[in-house]
Amino acid sequence: MGAGHDTVAGELARRAREQGHDAQVVDLLRLLPHGLGTGLRRFYQASVRHFPWMYAGLYRALLRPGPRHRPSGIPLARLAGRRLTDLTERTGADVVVPVFHLAAQLTGHLRARGRLRPPSAVLMVDFAVHRQWLHPGNDLYLCLTDDAAREVGRRIAVPVETAGPVVAPGFFAPAAGAARWRRRFERYAPGRPPVVLSAGAWGAASELDGTARLLAAAGFLPIVLCGRNERLRARLAGLPDTLV
Structure with a gap:
């Protein structure tokens, strides 16, 4: 599905x-x-x-x-x-x-x-x-x-x-560009631990903006993954203290 x-x-x-x-x-x-x-x-x-x-x-x-x-x-x-x-x-x-x-x-x-x-x-x-x-x-x-x-x-x-989760070997390997992303997170929000919010490939989720605001207020850096839903990405792009 x-x-x-x-x-x-x-x-x-x-x-x-x-x-x-x-x-x-x-x-x-x-x-x-x-x-x-x-x-x-x-x-x-x-x-x-x-x-x-x-x-x-x-x-x-x-x-x-x-x-x-x-x-x-x-x-x-x-x-x-x-x-x-x-x-x-x-x-x-x-x-x-x-x-x-x-x-x-x-x-x-x-x-x-x-x-x-x-x-x-x-x-x-x-x-x-x-x-x-x-x-x-x-x-x-x-x-x-x-x-x-x-x-x-x-x-x-x-x-x-x-059986445990079935994931490709690449899932366990360091991602290409990981160090660059870590530096970006630190520049954008020094000292704030990043938290990934995923809406899946379809970009289907509710209250993502509210969840991101709660995380930001608690001292985290929300990173929202919108999948292929460009409309969702555009709607959330202006969230403060959040990467979309």
Whole structure:
């Protein structure tokens, strides 16, 4: 759905190829028929950017746990079922690794019904476990933290392991120009520790300006990352004591 999922999928594929395996990254939304995936992506992006109250309602209805029956993502996800099973048979896939909750619903649904030959190992890229990630038909869950793994284990009876975050090797290496940026921060705000506020690749966040002001007032240097949202960047550019 977003760059976070794509980046994790790309790094998993890189690691697999580095070890001599074939790996293919598939966007589940592109497998949905009749342009449904494009429509879903645009609706989600618009809701988190412009109508956060709508996204909050969807989260309460679809993602939060509760005693009452909640809607599932399976009816939508299974529209991509035939294309996914055809792809796994055509490529001879040994394993399918969902990194998006809708994909996890689909693979669990297909595995439970014997329609997906290779096992499915779900890599949860969220720290908080929400119900749309969970389907007992999946073969394995890989979680970022021990707390998340324990939560998954409490809610469904499948093998669970803690894998930690999946990031590229460059994430741990000193960034090019890091010393120059440190000097810039020190000149701009001497003695103020920098704090990064990220709105993700879509630049979707609420109250960034208020958060930046609170941090600046507390003696920090807010550094706001606006992703590809130039409108957000322009709106926040005038914030005092803040780098945007």
